[in-house]
Amino acid sequence: MYNKKIILLLVLFLFIFFTFPSKTFAQVVINEFSSSSSSDWVEIYNITSNEINLSGWSIKDTTSSLYEFSGEIIPVGGFCVQTVSNRLNNDGDRIQLFNSSSQIDCVSYGNGNGNFCGIVEDVEKPTGDQTASRV
Numbered sequence: 001m002y003n004k005k006i007i008l009l010l011v012l013f014l015f016i017f018f019t020f021p022s023k024t025f026a027q028v029v030i031n032e033f034s035s036s037s038s039s040d041w042v043e044i045y046n047i048t049s050n051e052i053n054l055s056g057w058s059i060k061d062t063t064s065s066l067y068e069f070s071g072e073i074i075p076v077g078g079f080c081v082q083t084v085s086n087r088l089n090n091d092g093d094r095i096q097l098f099n100s101s102s103q104i105d106c107v108s109y110g111n112g113n114g115n116f117c118g119i120v121e122d123v124e125k126p127t128g129d130q131t132a133s134r135v
């Protein structure tokens with residue numbers, strides 16, 4: 001009977017772990033961005049010990065897709081910067097990183113354009129020629 005309880009708890013843990021993944025297990029994260037100029041950009045960072053093929057990955061804001069990757073490789077510990085024209089809102093927005101249809105990471109700033117990754121902004125909105133980054 002004791003072994004059945006342990007097995008049941010283990011199965012429950014694995015079900016929850018794989019059904020509701022946490023952002024802390026993301027392979028690639030949104031590291032820095034600029035939203036205050038006409039050449040807005042988003043930088044992503046590979047935190048793993050393996051190179052990552054970004055085919056099928058995309059960057060989206062609150063309302064639309066900003067960039068669709070097509071075969072770019074991000075090396076171990078490497079960065080990838082993508083320009084997204086003048087698509088990020090200066091007062092605030094939500095930037096999301098997707099692998100296919102699965103959200104891998106999310107950061108919101110300023111007013112979040114009405115949508116936040118959590119309850120409030122993750123970082124302050126950049127002003128002037130500043131960029132915003134996560135630590």
